[in-house]
Amino acid sequence: MKMSIILYECKKAFTSPILISLILLFAAFNIFTIISSSDHKEELKIVNDIVDTYGLKITEESLARYERDLQDDLVELNIITVAHRTKEYESVLQFFDELKFENHNLYSEKEWDSFGQLQLKEMYFTMAKSIDEEYATIDIQKIAEYEIKRFGLTGPAAESVKSEYENFSIRFEEMKQNGEHKEWFFAGKAHRMHSLLFKSTFRQLVMESMILIVLATALITNFEFENRTQFITYATTRGRRLMTDKLIASLLATTAIVGFLMMITLAMFFWIFDYSHVWKSSINSAFTWEYNFPNVTWWNMSFITFLICISLLVYMCMILFSVTTFAISVFTKNSYLTFILFATFFIIAYMMPSFIPTSSRVMLAVGYNLSSIVLNPHVAFMGTSGLMMFKNYEWMTVVVWTGLALVSCFISLRLFTKEEIK
Helix, strand or coil, X not given: CHXXXXXXXXXXXXXXXXXXXXXXXXXXXXXXXXXXXXXXXXXXXXXXXXXXXXXXXXXXXXXXXHHHHHHHHHHHHHHHHHHHHCCCXXXXXXXXXXXXXXHHHHCCHHHHHHHXXXXXXXXXXXXXXXXHHHHHCCCHHHHHHHHHHHCCCCHHHHHHHHHHHHHHHHHHHHHHHHCCCCECCCCHHHHCHHHHHHHHHHHHHHHHHHHHHHHHHHHHHHHHHHCCCHHHHCCCHHHHCHHHHHHHHHHHHHHHHHHHHHHHHHHHHHHHCCCCCCCCCECCCHHHCCCCCCCXXXXXXXXXXXXXXXXXXXXXXXXXXXXXXXXXXXXXXCHHHHHHHHHHHHHHHHHHHHHXXXXXXXXXXXXXXXXXXXXXXXXXXXXXXXXXXXXXHHHHHHHHHXXXXXXXXXXXXXXXXXXXXX
């Protein structure tokens, strides 16, 4: 009986034309966005070929084999260029640098494809050869000083950040010794696949999911009040306990919405972009380095592990947002007002650290909020993520906000059982 009531409450959300239309619209928009970003998908296949030929890990032996094969490919290129222009090149980069527009038609489409493949192979080889040199120049303490200056931290707050970076420097050295950074992946500075997936795509998923779960939760919670049937539904003692069923129904609806959007979006993403050979590559690979600092997580994580952790983290945040929305809805009894109050709450939570003195550790403490996590999924679990770099940041934020959400939910339910129905 109880389960049938819960499913009936869920049905109220999933028979809403507005909600169904938004779910389909968001799914279609995500598919369109991914397809629009797929202009370089063919170039990514070279990484799968490299892994298939030389293995996932970058070693001196595999690089030596790679270099010999590059030289063989360069011989083939020079055979073609000598036949057309009686000129040899020391690298494919030199060939493209000296190429003139009027000579473009000298080569066939097939030859241009081979030149392009060789250029990519040469680029990846050059990057692999320079990994040790580039990582040797990274000073974690200088990164700490940069971040402290960037956020204007002073006093105890600056000391806390500096202390955490000292711990992170140990992890960074461990990462280098383990060789986590010397595994093949898509070239970050060329293709920015990490940002495309974990920043753009996941952030888009987060914003869409929040809109949908707030609407769904508010609709389920406020259905009787907005349809003027509250006097019949809540007239009995059992009727008041219906709110608990509505909470469970809201969580189920949230799970269904997030699961559907994530499944459709990620399925399309990995159908368009071939990750078949890099699932087990370290997320700390030097090839995921896109901006000022490389990606370095606090734990040794493969790409697939990182993807699962980010997905679960986003899901947990959406569940907590649903509970928060439920607590607000019980008080407001109005879906529009609930949406406005939740949006205000989300923005204030995100901006709160900017209102706290930068010398206080309180400024760092209020930074432990769900808004920061869901807007920056690409740097979760990483020590190179600004004020989110603390090792306990993600799990501590989820635990604290779970407690706050449960308390607010408990208070709202207790008050609802005693208030006068109007």
